[in-house]
Amino acid sequence: GVLAVEVLLDCPYTTTLQVRQEHSLPWLPVPVLEVQVYHDARMAEVIGAEHARRFRGIYPYPNADMHQPDEKAQLNLFLGEWLSHCLACGHEFEAVR
Template identity: 50%
Template structure:
């Protein structure tokens, strides 16, 4: 019987992904002013329209907290994904700190009562990267960005 090895985070990959996500978010967020909200329309492969919204929830000298949410239209089957992301301006890194309001741990022992993957945080940061890349590559042009001041 094979012995399962303990999950060890790949710090170099995590930091590189955080730096890349920071750069992607800087492209999509013209302003980091608290309360600023931006929506990007997306054309989905199945022909439906989607939307990704970025909302600055807190803004401080060295950090900014944003909420990234995708609206899927009126799908009764899927809940819209929502991620809380923190930008660290001094380190130029972005990381997912909470999906749908629950805080994440860097590593989970497995198995656990919530059946969280040992690398759940790394997976969510990768998901954020794919989401932002899709928004940059296929979102409506910057001239069509709706800016809402709350």
């Protein structure tokens, strides 16, 4: 598969990206994350996944949307592991569209 990164919004201090895995396996869901990059802090956080946006730090459980109590932390950890895997396996990043 291919890791695709698309710039959705570019501002002076932040950039919003869509990060997704493109592949040809119809039975495998395609992960799609919306990521906010903070230039001055040199950090990023997941602000959207699938159809959800702007996650709380902690959710009561159970809740109407069935989020895990630490949903935001899990998504940010997933993004970090995903990008680390790409770097560790020698994936080459091409120019951002």
